[in-house]
Amino acid sequence: MGVNEQSGTNGDLLIELEDVYKIYQMGQEQVKALAGVSVSFAAGSFWAIIGPSGSGKSTMLNILGCLDRVTSGRYTLENNDVSMMNDDAVSELRLRHLGFIFQSFNLIPQLTVQRNIELPLYYLGWDAEESAARAVELARRVGLEERLGHRPMELSGGQMQRVAIARALANDPRILLADEPTGNLDSATGQQILELLRELNEQGKTIIMVTHESDIARLANKRLHMRDGLIETVEED
Amino acid sequence: MRRLKVARNIWLGIENLLLHKLRTFLTMLGVVFGVGSVVAMLSVGEGASKEALQQIDKIGIRNIIISSIKSVEEESQSTTRSYMSIYGLTYDDRLRIEETFSHVLQAVPVKLIRKSARLAERNLELRVVGTTPSWFELLKREMVAGRELLEIDSKNRSGIVVLTEFGARRLLATENTIGQRVRVGGSYYEIVGIVKSEGGMAGNIQMPDEQIDAYIPIEAAKERYGDITTRYTSGSRERELVELHQMIVEVDHMDNVESVAKGIEVMLKRFHKKVDYRISVPLALLRQAEATKRTFNVVLGSIACISLLVGGIGIMNIMLASVTERTREIGIRRAIGAKRRQITGQFLVETVVLSTAGGLIGIGLGLLIPWMITIFAGMPTVVTIKSVILSVGISISIGIVFGLYPAVRAANVDPIIALRHE
Numbered sequence: 001m002g003v004n005e006q007s008g009t010n011g012d013l014l015i016e017l018e019d020v021y022k023i024y025q026m027g028q029e030q031v032k033a034l035a036g037v038s039v040s041f042a043a044g045s046f047w048a049i050i051g052p053s054g055s056g057k058s059t060m061l062n063i064l065g066c067l068d069r070v071t072s073g074r075y076t077l078e079n080n081d082v083s084m085m086n087d088d089a090v091s092e093l094r095l096r097h098l099g100f101i102f103q104s105f106n107l108i109p110q111l112t113v114q115r116n117i118e119l120p121l122y123y124l125g126w127d128a129e130e131s132a133a134r135a136v137e138l139a140r141r142v143g144l145e146e147r148l149g150h151r152p153m154e155l156s157g158g159q160m161q162r163v164a165i166a167r168a169l170a171n172d173p174r175i176l177l178a179d180e181p182t183g184n185l186d187s188a189t190g191q192q193i194l195e196l197l198r199e200l201n202e203q204g205k206t207i208i209m210v211t212h213e214s215d216i217a218r219l220a221n222k223r224l225h226m227r228d229g230l231i232e233t234v235e236e237d
Numbered sequence: 238m239r240r241l242k243v244a245r246n247i248w249l250g251i252e253n254l255l256l257h258k259l260r261t262f263l264t265m266l267g268v269v270f271g272v273g274s275v276v277a278m279l280s281v282g283e284g285a286s287k288e289a290l291q292q293i294d295k296i297g298i299r300n301i302i303i304s305s306i307k308s309v310e311e312e313s314q315s316t317t318r319s320y321m322s323i324y325g326l327t328y329d330d331r332l333r334i335e336e337t338f339s340h341v342l343q344a345v346p347v348k349l350i351r352k353s354a355r356l357a358e359r360n361l362e363l364r365v366v367g368t369t370p371s372w373f374e375l376l377k378r379e380m381v382a383g384r385e386l387l388e389i390d391s392k393n394r395s396g397i398v399v400l401t402e403f404g405a406r407r408l409l410a411t412e413n414t415i416g417q418r419v420r421v422g423g424s425y426y427e428i429v430g431i432v433k434s435e436g437g438m439a440g441n442i443q444m445p446d447e448q449i450d451a452y453i454p455i456e457a458a459k460e461r462y463g464d465i466t467t468r469y470t471s472g473s474r475e476r477e478l479v480e481l482h483q484m485i486v487e488v489d490h491m492d493n494v495e496s497v498a499k500g501i502e503v504m505l506k507r508f509h510k511k512v513d514y515r516i517s518v519p520l521a522l523l524r525q526a527e528a529t530k531r532t533f534n535v536v537l538g539s540i541a542c543i544s545l546l547v548g549g550i551g552i553m554n555i556m557l558a559s560v561t562e563r564t565r566e567i568g569i570r571r572a573i574g575a576k577r578r579q580i581t582g583q584f585l586v587e588t589v590v591l592s593t594a595g596g597l598i599g600i601g602l603g604l605l606i607p608w609m610i611t612i613f614a615g616m617p618t619v620v621t622i623k624s625v626i627l628s629v630g631i632s633i634s635i636g637i638v639f640g641l642y643p644a645v646r647a648a649n650v651d652p653i654i655a656l657r658h659e
C-alpha cells in the first residue's frame with residue numbers, strides 16, 4: 001500500500017492505483033513497465049509524472065487514461081474498479097470523465113478545428129447545434145475562435161495543441177491527462193500551453209501531466225518521480 | 238431524433254468518401270457493373286416473357302387449338318385416282334370434348350374452305366372460315382366496321398360474311414360497302430362487318446386466323462359447301478372429307494389448360510386410328526418463355542454474381558487499406574470514448590454508402606443497357622420496379638457483407654498502438 005499517505009486530506013479521492021503491474025512479454029524476457037505501483041491522486045491537484053526515458057511514465061498515464069489495462073493490481077477511477085470493467089464501460093468512462101492531451105496533438109486531419117472539438121460531443125450524442133455552440137465557446141477559451149473552419153494542417157503547433165485542449169475540455173471532464181504536451185513545441189509556445197493548463201487547474205480540473213523535464217515539472221504542485229517502473233518519491237509544494 | 242442521428246452518420250460517411258473522390262469512384266465500379274448487369278439481365282428475361290405474353294394474348298391464354306392434319310399415309314394414298322381421303326376432327330369429337338371435360342367451357346368448331354371471291358371488279362383468294370359467333374369471343378379481335386357473327390345468323394344459316402381488314406382492303410371494300418353482296422365461290426354473301434386479323438405465327442403456333450379470312454356461320458358453310466372438298470391439281474382430282482378443320486377449346490382457368498390438353502390428346506388417340514390432328518397450347522409458349530428466362534437468369538445471373546463478388550472484394554480491399562490508413566484516427570476516436578461498435582458502425586456506414594451509391598449508378602447503367610439492346614439488337618426489354626428494388630437490396634447487402642470484416646478490424650485496433658501509428 002506504500003506511498004498514498006498524501007491523499008485523503010485534500011479533496012476527495014479521485015484515482016487510485018494499488019500494487020499495479022504492467023508486464024510486457026518480449027519472447028523469453030519480461031519487461032516490467034510498471035513493477036508494483038501504488039499511488040492515489042487527489043482531486044484538484046496539478047500532478048507531474050517525471051522520470052528518465054523508459055521509466056514507465058507513459059505506461060502509467062495510459063493506464064490512468066483507461067487506454068491500457070493493468071497486468072495485475074487494482075485501478076479505481078471515481079469509484080469505478082476499472083480492472084473489472086468491459087471495453088464498452090471503459091470507453092464510457094473515457095467519454096464522460098477524461099480528457100486527453102498528447103505530445104503529437106492527435107487531431108483528425110480531415111476534420112476542421114470545429115469538428116475536432118465537437119468529436120467527444122458527437123459520441124455523447126449531442127445534437128449539431130448544441131455541439132457547435134459549445135465548440136465556439138471552447139475555441140474562444142483557448143483563443144482560437146478565428147480558426148474554427150481551418151484544418152489542423154493550417155495551424156501552428158501551439159495552435160494545434162490549443163485545439164487538442166479545447167477538445168479535451170468538450171465533455172467537461174474532471175480529469176485531464178497530458179503526455180508531454182509541450183514535447184513538440186518550442187519553449188515559448190510550450191510555456192503558453194503550460195500556463196493554460198495551470199489556469200484550468202485553478203478552475204478546478206485535476207491535471208496529470210507526464211514530462212521528463214524538471215523545469216516543466218516544477219510548474220505542477222505535486223511531482224511523482226519514477227524510475228524503472230517504480231515510484232521513487234512524491235514531492236509536494 | 239434517432240432518424241436524425243442515422244442521417245448524420247450517413248452524411249459523415251459521405252463526407253469522408255468525398256475526400257478521395259477518384260478512389261471512391263474507382264472502388265464503386267465493380268458494384269456499378271455488377272448491378273448494371275443484374276438490371277439489364279432481368280430486363281431482357283422480363284422482355285422475352287412479356288413478348289410471349291403479348292403473342293399468347295392474341296390466341297388466348299385459356300384456349301387450346303386443335304387442327305386437323307393430313308397424316309403421312311393419307312398423303313401418299315391421295316395420289317390414287319378417285320380416292321377420297323377422310324381425316325381430321327369430327328363433329329362427334331367436338332361434342333365429346335364439350336361433354337367430357339368439366340373444365341371446358343366450349344369447343345368452337347371451324348371449317349376452312351378455300352374459295353375465290355369477287356366484289357365488283359376485284360378478285361381475291363379467300364379462306365372461308367365457317368364458325369360460330371363464339372369464335373369472336375375466344376379470339377378478341379377489334380371490329381373495324383359493322384358487326385360480328387351473331388347467334389341469329391347461325392340459326393338462319395344466313396348468307397352473311399365478316400371480312401378481315403386486309404381482305405376488305407384488297408377487295409376495295411370500305412365501311413360503305415357493308416350491306417353489299419360479295420360472291421364467294423358460287424354463293425353470294427352480304428358483308429356485315431370488317432374485323433382486324435392477326436395471321437402468321439406466335440412462337441411455333443400457327444395463329445388460328447389469317448389475313449385472308451372470311452367468316453361465315455358454320456351452318457351456312459355446311460349447307461353450301463358440305464364436308465367434301467374437291468381440288469383439281471395438274472390433271473388429278475383430290476377429294477377430301479373433313480368434318481372440322483379446327484377447334485378452339487376454351488378452358489375455364491389457366492391452371493387447367495395443360496391437364497385438359499392432355500385429356501384431349503388421350504381422348505383423340507382413342508377415337509382416331511391415325512394421328513390426324515395437332516394440339517397446340519398457347520400457354521406452352523409462356524412456359525417456354527419462362528424456361529428461357531430462367532436459363533437466361535441463371536447464366537447471366539452467375540456472371541452478375543461474379544462481378545458483384547469482384548466488386549465486393551474490391552470494396553473490402555479498399556476499406557481494409559482505409560482502416561490501416563486511418564488507424565491513428567481510430568485510436569483518437571477510441572481515446573475520446575468511442576465504443577467498438579461505434580467504430581464498426583462508422584466504417585460500415587461508409588462501405589454501405591459506397592456500395593449503395595455504386596448500386597444507384599449501376600441502376601442507371603442498367604436502364605441504359607436494355608434501352609440500347611432494344612435499339613440495336615431489337616430485343617424487347619422491360620425494367621421492372623422489382624428488379625430495381627432487388628438491385629438496391631443487393632448493393633446494400635454487398636456493403637454490409639464486405640464491409641463487416643474491415644469495420645470489425647477497425648474496431649479491434651488497440652488504441653495505444655493506434656495512437657503511436659504514423
Ligand SMILES: Nc1ncnc2c1ncn2[C@@H]1O[C@H](COP(=O)(O)OP(=O)(O)OP(=O)(O)O)[C@@H](O)[C@H]1O
Nearest residue numbers: 024031032033052053054055056057058059060212
Ligand atoms: N508495447 C510494448 N511492448 C513491450 N515493451 C513496452 C511496450 N510499451 C512500453 N514498453 C516498455 O515499457 C517501458 C516503459 O515504457 P514507457 O513508454 O512507459 O516509458 P516512458 O517513461 O514514457 O519513456 P519516454 O520518456 O521515453 O517516453 C520501456 O522499457 C518500454 O520499452
Ligand SMILES: [Mg+2]
Nearest residue numbers: 057058059179
Ligand atoms: Mg513516454
